[in-house]
Amino acid sequence: MTLHPPEPFRIKMVEPIKLLDRNTREVAIRGANYNLFGLRSEEIFIDLFTDSGTSAMSQAQWAAMLEGDEAYAGARSYYRLAEVIQDIFGFPYFLPTHQGRAAENILSACLVKPGQYVPSNMHFDTTYANIRARGGLPTNLVIEEAHHTGSYHPFKGNMDIEKLRDFINRVGADKIPFGMITVTNNAGGGQPVSLENLRRVSQTYKEFGIPFFIDACRFAENAYFIKLREPGYADKTPLEISQEMFALADGITMSAKKDGMVNIGGFITMRDEALFEQARNELILREGFPTYGGLAGRDLDAMAIGLREVLQEEYLAYRLGQTAYLAARLRELGIPIIEPPGAHAVYVDAGLLLSHIPQEQFPAQALTVELYLEGGIRTVEIGSLTFGHLDPDTDKMVYPKLELVRLALPRRVYTQSHLDYVAEIFGKTAARCDQIPGYQLNYAPKLLRQFTAQLEPIKADNHLSKTLTELSILSV
Numbered sequence: 367m368t369l370h371p372p373e374p375f376r377i378k379m380v381e382p383i384k385l386l387d388r389n390t391r392e393v394a395i396r397g398a399n400y401n402l403f404g405l406r407s408e409e410i411f412i413d414l415f416t417d418s419g420t421s422a423m424s425q426a427q428w429a430a431m432l433e434g435d436e437a438y439a440g441a442r443s444y445y446r447l448a449e450v451i452q453d454i455f456g457f458p459y460f461l462p463t464h465q466g467r468a469a470e471n472i473l474s475a476c477l478v479k480p481g482q483y484v485p486s487n488m489h490f491d492t493t494y495a496n497i498r499a500r501g502g503l504p505t506n507l508v509i510e511e512a513h514h515t516g517s518y519h520p521f522k523g524n525m526d527i528e529k530l531r532d533f534i535n536r537v538g539a540d541k542i543p544f545g546m547i548t549v550t551n552n553a554g555g556g557q558p559v560s561l562e563n564l565r566r567v568s569q570t571y572k573e574f575g576i577p578f579f580i581d582a583c584r585f586a587e588n589a590y591f592i593k594l595r596e597p598g599y600a601d602k603t604p605l606e607i608s609q610e611m612f613a614l615a616d617g618i619t620m621s622a623k624k625d626g627m628v629n630i631g632g633f634i635t636m637r638d639e640a641l642f643e644q645a646r647n648e649l650i651l652r653e654g655f656p657t658y659g660g661l662a663g664r665d666l667d668a669m670a671i672g673l674r675e676v677l678q679e680e681y682l683a684y685r686l687g688q689t690a691y692l693a694a695r696l697r698e699l700g701i702p703i704i705e706p707p708g709a710h711a712v713y714v715d716a717g718l719l720l721s722h723i724p725q726e727q728f729p730a731q732a733l734t735v736e737l738y739l740e741g742g743i744r745t746v747e748i749g750s751l752t753f754g755h756l757d758p759d760t761d762k763m764v765y766p767k768l769e770l771v772r773l774a775l776p777r778r779v780y781t782q783s784h785l786d787y788v789a790e791i792f793g794k795t796a797a798r799c800d801q802i803p804g805y806q807l808n809y810a811p812k813l814l815r816q817f818t819a820q821l822e823p824i825k826a827d828n829h830l831s832k833t834l835t836e837l838s839i840l841s842v
């Protein structure tokens with residue numbers, strides 16, 4: 367087993383975590399209606415729910431926070447951040463927002479009209495919902511290889527250029543207010559996009575006069591994959607690669623809770639002045655004045671430092687190495703994962719592991735519950751609970767192609783022994799996976815239902831009592 371490059375930092379402050387006993391965990395998960403969003407943080411031992419806003423800040427970031435300028439307008443913190451953003455991303459205009467979805471909301475509010483389409487490789491669920499909320503139709507055009515979990519492809523986040531061209535010709539460029547691409551492709555396994563693909567996507571959008579926006583949440587991780595895997599980039603720095611990526615676009619939406627290395631924050635950038643003016647008005651209406659955008663001055667300073675730190679090569683080598691290490695441990699145990707692993711998470715193919723549970727009984731959700739029960743680990747479902755929906759035309763449920771469980775790694779938080787523990791718990795869970803029950807849904811809202819859904823395990827006697835109730839109804 368190859369170990370990952372050692373952490374390029376040492377620990378100066380610690381946050382205690384505790385493994386509760388099995389009985390307490392059982393009570394907790396029942397109380398949360400078998401939805402891990404409902405658990406309290408203190409009920410969790412290892413939290414791999416998300417890499418978003420959960421990273422550890424550096425001493426430089428904490429020090430910069432003390433220098434935060436809290437002036438309502440024109441704060442020094444804003445100008446410090448503006449300089450960093452200008453250097454890395456290179457757009458003439460930028461607006462801070464409180465997080466990524468606020469940037470997505472502003473972009474959708476300014477540009478999307480009902481019935482219009484927004485293509486991407488794959489939209490993340492908040493991007494999808496923000497476009498839908500304006501009456502738009504988000505469309506995913508990722509390459510076919512993205513759907514084959516076990517096979518190797520260096521850039522499974524790439525967009526299918528042929529599909530994109532056909533799509534634009536079919537719906538008409540006037541029906542597409544802007545096009546997107548997500549780097550790395552979170553909804554498809556955290557897979558990177560190559561520079562050659564970004565170039566072709568950019569050319570295609572340009573040819574049809576469609577503005578091109580990058581969802582840049584994990585841009586540094588994507589840049590490092592390009593350095594490692596794309597011919598011609600081995601000698602370039604992550605900063606140079608990032609600059610080359612963004613030179614191809616008309617703007618970005620960013621959740622700095624990922625590769626901004628902060629607990630809160632985001633921004634939107636653009637080249638177009640008219641769009642900037644419109645976006646600025648939206649920002650003032652909902653987020654705040656353009657030099658703070660819903661954040662404190664100190665948050666802007668932490669972000670300015672984080673955006674620099676995330677591009678350091680020793681950090682990125684450790685980051686990608688840590689995820690590859692966890693993936694290797696799971697692979698060793700025979701756990702099916704999306705290959706090759708991305709940078710921010712390992713995605714387990716729960717549909718394959720729990721093949722005895724049909725999709726309408728939420729196999730991936732069942733695995734998340736079981737990992738919590740077995741070892742106090744919190745992971746997230748990306749399957750039929752998150753993406754299953756009723757087709758209004760056929761009145762039938764539509765399920766996603768994959769039932770995944772994501773193990774997201776917060777940045778600079780867990781050590782190798784934490785990951786060894788996770789692998790050990792996976793081993794125990796997988797050994798009795800045929801006994802894991804499916805789940806029934808007792809409550810779910812229409813949009814973004816995974817956050818507040820309530821579920822219950824389907825037990826053999828549950829089946830029986832349901833059948834008996836149905837029988838007695840019939841006999842009446």
Ligand code: F0G
Pocket residue numbers: 415416417418465466467468490492493548552553581583621622623632
């Ligand atoms: N785009 C991508 C690709 C994301 O992964 C996220 C968030 C967002 C946009 C929205 O950003 O949370 O700051 O509003 N992803 C988190 C996750 C929530 O767990 O993957 P936000």
